[in-house]
Amino acid sequence: MPPLSAAPAFRALAARVRPVERKVGDAVRAYLDTLTKPPGSLGDLEALAVQLGEITGRAKPEVSPPACIVFAADHGVAAEGVSAFGQDVTAQMVANFAAGGAAINAFAAQINARLEVVNVGVAGDVEAPGVVNARVRRGTASMLRGPAMSREDAAASLNVGVDAAERALDAGCRCLIVGDMGIANTTAASAVLAVLSGQPAARLVGTGTGIDQAKLAHKISVIERAIEARPTDAGSPLDVLASVGGLEIGAMAGAYIAGAARGVPCVVDGFIATVAALLADRLCPEVRGYLIFGHRSAEPGHEVALEVLHAEPLLALGMRLGEGTGAALAFPLLKAACAMLAEMATFGDAGVDDTRS
Ligand SMILES: O=C(O)c1ccc[n+]([C@@H]2O[C@H](COP(=O)([O-])O)[C@@H](O)[C@H]2O)c1
Numbered sequence: 001m002p003p004l005s006a007a008p009a010f011r012a013l014a015a016r017v018r019p020v021e022r023k024v025g026d027a028v029r030a031y032l033d034t035l036t037k038p039p040g041s042l043g044d045l046e047a048l049a050v051q052l053g054e055i056t057g058r059a060k061p062e063v064s065p066p067a068c069i070v071f072a073a074d075h076g077v078a079a080e081g082v083s084a085f086g087q088d089v090t091a092q093m094v095a096n097f098a099a100g101g102a103a104i105n106a107f108a109a110q111i112n113a114r115l116e117v118v119n120v121g122v123a124g125d126v127e128a129p130g131v132v133n134a135r136v137r138r139g140t141a142s143m144l145r146g147p148a149m150s151r152e153d154a155a156a157s158l159n160v161g162v163d164a165a166e167r168a169l170d171a172g173c174r175c176l177i178v179g180d181m182g183i184a185n186t187t188a189a190s191a192v193l194a195v196l197s198g199q200p201a202a203r204l205v206g207t208g209t210g211i212d213q214a215k216l217a218h219k220i221s222v223i224e225r226a227i228e229a230r231p232t233d234a235g236s237p238l239d240v241l242a243s244v245g246g247l248e249i250g251a252m253a254g255a256y257i258a259g260a261a262r263g264v265p266c267v268v269d270g271f272i273a274t275v276a277a278l279l280a281d282r283l284c285p286e287v288r289g290y291l292i293f294g295h296r297s298a299e300p301g302h303e304v305a306l307e308v309l310h311a312e313p314l315l316a317l318g319m320r321l322g323e324g325t326g327a328a329l330a331f332p333l334l335k336a337a338c339a340m341l342a343e344m345a346t347f348g349d350a351g352v353d354d355t356r357s
C-alpha cells in the first residue's frame, strides 16, 4: 500500500515540494565573502544565510513576519501513567494560550508573530475564544490497548496542519514556527521515533514534564509493549503515526510539508517537533532542506532524532517546554542572517582593503 493512499490531496501537495535552490545558496555564499568581515567570521550565521537563500530562492531573503502555530491534542496513553501531569492540563493550557498567559504568547509577541492555536484533538471541552477548532477526534486511544488512531484520522491530522500553515502563509507570513501542546506526547513521539529510527525505546525516552525514575521505567515498558504488540513498517510513516503517534504530531508534519511547498523556512522546535519533522521527511524527503532547527531540547530522544536528520540546532538552552518556544527564540537569528545580507557593506562599497586579493 502506498504510504499516502488515504490522502490523495496531501500526496499532491507533497509532490509540489521542490528541491531547495542550491544555486542561490552558492551565490549567497560567494556574496558573503565580499562583505566587510573576514571570510567565514560570522560562523553558523553564514550557513543560515545560505540556507535561507536556498529555501526562498532569493539572494536577499526575508523572514518577517513569522507565524507561530501551536497544535494541541491529547493522548490516550496518558491514562497509563506516563506523564507528571494529568490530561486535563492540555485543555487548560489551550485556555491559557487563548488568554495570552503562556510562554509562547510572550515569545511570539517579542518577534511580532501571528500566533494561532489549533485544537486538533483535545479530549476535554475547549472554551477558549480565538482557538481554531479543527478537532479530528477527542484524543487518541492508548497505544498500549490498540492503534492510537485510524489511518484516516492520521491523514486528517496531516491536513489540519496543512490548512493552518496555508492560513498563515495566505495572511502574508514568511516563516513558520510550529509548536505542540499535549500531555503525554513525549511518549507518543518516543514511540514514533523508536519505530522510524530502529533505536530501542530505552535510549530515547526521557522524563518529559518531570516524572521520577520509577515512572520512567514504566514509560519505557509501555512503549516497548505497544511496539511489540503491533509491529509497524517503518517505511509507512502514516501507519506509524496511526499506530503510536499523535494528532498534533501529524498536524506539525503537515504544516512543515505545506511550508516547504510554498518555499518558506520552517523553524523546528524541540523533541516532539523534531519527531514530526522526521515524519514529514519520511513522507516527503524534499522537505528536509526547508527545515531549520531552533534548539536542542533536554529530552534525550531529541539527540537521536537530530542525528537521524543530520541536524544541528541553533540554540542549546536546556529547554524542554514545547509550544514552539525554542523555535521562537531562535527566530531573531534568522532575522540577523537576513539583515547581514541586506544591510552590510561590501569591501568595495566601504573602501575597506580586502587583503586576500
Ligand atoms: O519540546 C520538547 O522538547 C518537550 C520536551 C518535554 C516536554 N514537552 C512538553 O510537555 C508535554 C509532554 O510531556 P509529557 O511528560 O506529558 O509527555 C507536551 O505538552 C510538550 O509540549 C516538550
Ligand SMILES: Cc1cc2nc[nH]c2cc1C
Residues within 6 Å of the ligand: 085, 089, 093, 180, 181, 182, 209, 321, 322, 323
Ligand atoms: C504547565 C504545562 C505547560 C506546557 N506547555 C507545553 N507543555 C506543557 C506542559 C505543562 C504541564
